[in-house]
Amino acid sequence: MQSAILDPTIGWTILAAFSLLWIWLGWFWGRRAAALDDFMLAGRRVGLALGTATAMATWVTSNTTMAAPQLAYQMGIWGMLGYSLGSVGLILFAPLARRIRLLMPAGFTCGDFVRLRYGNTAWRIFLGISLFYGIGWLISLGMAGGILINALTGIEYRVGMTVILTICVLYTLLGGLRAVIGTDFIQTLLILFGILILAWLAIDTVGFEAMHESVSEQRPELFNLLMPAALMFLFNNLLFGVGEIFHSNVWWSRAFAFDEGVGFKAYITAGIFWMPIPVVAGFIALAAPALDLNVPAADMVGPLVAANLLGVGGAILVFIVVFSALASSLDSLLAATGDLVLQDIYRGHLRPQASREELRRAARWVILGLGILAWLLCLPRLTSLAALLHFTGAFVASTIWPIAAGLYWRRTNPTGASAAMLLGTACGLAAYFLIGFYVAALVSAFVSMCILLLSTWLAPHAFDWQKLNEARIKS
Numbered sequence: 001m002q003s004a005i006l007d008p009t010i011g012w013t014i015l016a017a018f019s020l021l022w023i024w025l026g027w028f029w030g031r032r033a034a035a036l037d038d039f040m041l042a043g044r045r046v047g048l049a050l051g052t053a054t055a056m057a058t059w060v061t062s063n064t065t066m067a068a069p070q071l072a073y074q075m076g077i078w079g080m081l082g083y084s085l086g087s088v089g090l091i092l093f094a095p096l097a098r099r100i101r102l103l104m105p106a107g108f109t110c111g112d113f114v115r116l117r118y119g120n121t122a123w124r125i126f127l128g129i130s131l132f133y134g135i136g137w138l139i140s141l142g143m144a145g146g147i148l149i150n151a152l153t154g155i156e157y158r159v160g161m162t163v164i165l166t167i168c169v170l171y172t173l174l175g176g177l178r179a180v181i182g183t184d185f186i187q188t189l190l191i192l193f194g195i196l197i198l199a200w201l202a203i204d205t206v207g208f209e210a211m212h213e214s215v216s217e218q219r220p221e222l223f224n225l226l227m228p229a230a231l232m233f234l235f236n237n238l239l240f241g242v243g244e245i246f247h248s249n250v251w252w253s254r255a256f257a258f259d260e261g262v263g264f265k266a267y268i269t270a271g272i273f274w275m276p277i278p279v280v281a282g283f284i285a286l287a288a289p290a291l292d293l294n295v296p297a298a299d300m301v302g303p304l305v306a307a308n309l310l311g312v313g314g315a316i317l318v319f320i321v322v323f324s325a326l327a328s329s330l331d332s333l334l335a336a337t338g339d340l341v342l343q344d345i346y347r348g349h350l351r352p353q354a355s356r357e358e359l360r361r362a363a364r365w366v367i368l369g370l371g372i373l374a375w376l377l378c379l380p381r382l383t384s385l386a387a388l389l390h391f392t393g394a395f396v397a398s399t400i401w402p403i404a405a406g407l408y409w410r411r412t413n414p415t416g417a418s419a420a421m422l423l424g425t426a427c428g429l430a431a432y433f434l435i436g437f438y439v440a441a442l443v444s445a446f447v448s449m450c451i452l453l454l455s456t457w458l459a460p461h462a463f464d465w466q467k468l469n470e471a472r473i474k475s
Contacts, residue, residue: 006315011153014319019167022327025186026171026179036356039176039363040108040339041257046181051258051266054184056274057328058250059090060191072282073301080282082234086241090271093245097255097263099407103468110252110403111344116468117406118414125421126402127344129395130247134337135377136392138370141330142378148322151304152315161378164323168330169371172338173364177257180331187324192273194321195280198306206287214290240441243396246403250336338367393441394428398448405452410463416455424448 033039046054071079104113110130115123142161149160171179245251255263285301291308306318342363347354354362402417428444 006153006312006319008153008155010312010316011149011155011319014316014323015149015163015167018320018323018327019163022167022171022183023174025183026174028175029178029182030175033176033178034360036360036363038178039360040335040342041253042177042181044257044259046254046258046262048262048265048269050181050185051254051262052269052273053188054181054328054332055090055251055254055266055270057184057188057191057325058332059086059245059270059274060188060277060325060328068278068282069285069301069305073285073288076286078234080279080285082237083278083282084275085234085238086244086278087271087275088238089241089243089245090267090274092242093251094264094267094271096246096404096407097251097258097267098261100252100255101258101260101263103407103465104256105469107256107468108253109340109343110247110249111340111348113252113406113468114402115344115348117412117463118402118417122402122414122418122421123344123348125418126247126399127340129399129421129425130249130340131337133244133248133392133396134333134340135370135373137333138330138337138374139377141326141333142374143381145323145326145330146378146381148319148326152319157381158379162375164326164330165371165375165378168327168334169368172331172334173367176363177253177335180335181257183331184328187328190324191277191321191328194317194324195277197317198280198284198321206290210290211286217289235442237438237441239397239400239445240390240393243393243398243400243441243445247396247399248336249340250332253336253339334367334370337370338363341366341370390437390440391432393437394432394444395425397428397441397444398422398424400445401449401452405456409456410465411456411460412452412463413455413459413461416452416459419455420448420451423451 030039033042035043037043068080068083071083073079075082100107100113107113111123111127114126118126142165145164146157146159146161149155149163150157153160171183175182254266258266284305287305288301291305293305293308306315342359346362346366347359351358398421402412402420405412406417424444424447427447428440431443432440
């Protein structure tokens with residue numbers, strides 16, 4: 001069994017320091033988040049620097065820093081390169097963000113768009129998919145926090161998971177999206193600095209030649225560029241990443257929060273700078289054979305290899321980088337999923353006449369409830385990070401075409417959009433269990449596209465774009 005690199009005392013010291021910092025910043029930025037728009041959407045005035053940082057930091061998550069090494073360890077070159085295609089989703093969302101801001105200047109959530117564009121049936125199907133994905137992502141992030149802290153410090157998984165969830169819930173409660181975006185900026189700087197240092201030290205310590213030789217001898221399949229599963233994963237992950245971003249309120253909330261003209265530039269820039277990060281994070285896993293390292297679980301390979309390569313100082317650096325990546329995604333997901341529950345469940349279904357003041361009070365209870373739910377679901381640690389992540393691919397990929405077509409194509413059929421999401425998800429899940437996780441999103445997106453195109457060709461719908469410009473919340 002692999003021993004922890006850091007003494008638990010060091011781990012607790014780092015956790016305490018970051019806990020105090022993030023919570024204080026949440027309180028500091030939250031002082032100006034009294035109004036509902038300020039708490040949910042940072043006043044709709046986020047600039048380019050903060051916009052780029054929050055988009056990039058949110059997408060550099062546990063799945064980037066921990067699942068990318070896992071996939072490189074299991075699938076080799078295509079594992080880490082395939083993960084880098086997640087940047088395509090950010091880049092493709094750039095024109096959508098501009099379109100969203102133009103069509104819905106007073107919008108709050110992606111649920112607003114689906115309800116107004118396609119009607120209540122599609123809205124409820126979409127909410128089911130979006131909330132399932134959001135909870136799944138929350139679980140993966142909480143799990144990753146516990147795994148990281150346990151791998152590097154020996155602190156028990158459930159304790160570490162509880163700590164990181166508690167920290168993120170507290171500062172998101174205090175400051176809403178203002179606190180999330182502000183802390184994301186700092187976390188982005190920490191992540192970029194740490195990744196650059198780790199990459200240089202890993203290459204200098206082991207070297208390309210030693211890594212290539214040991215992998216060629218012990219696990220030659222990792223260099224096989226024609227590995228069928230890896231090739232399917234390459235395309236599957238591309239569509240999965242696009243589906244994750246296109247449908248998720250994490251990214252829609254930023255489109256509404258960014259100042260006019262900022263969204264397109266912010267998402268393009270974030271996508272370009274994000275692209276090499278999973279390659280660097282995945283590359284380090286290829287050093288495991290050279291180090292003759294015992295990896296008890298594939299999703300622990302990243303932090304274990306880095307810590308063994310770089311010693312105590314490197315383990316601390318890895319801890320800070322991955323902790324920052326986890327926090328930057330957890331807080332964003334808590335805020336955005338909280339907005340979706342507040343707007344589309346609480347107000348949309350339970351309290352249609354709720355005022356802004358009532359919604360502002362309810363927002364904190366929703367975030368707290370999501371944090372508690374995520375904690376309860378993380379306790380058993382029933383599956384690996386990659387397995388949990390790609391199970392949701394069948395759901396989110398089915399929303400790509402209804403979202404993109406709905407924003408640009410007036411004739412898109414509402415009934416066809418509902419059928420596309422339902423049948424796309426069903427077929428993607430069937431492929432997940434019958435073939436493998438690496439085709440779930442691919443099948444889901446293909447089926448959804450065919451249904452949407454066929455239904456619109458047979459029964460085109462005439463939509464008035466002005467219907468999207470609806471102010472939903474009364475003062």
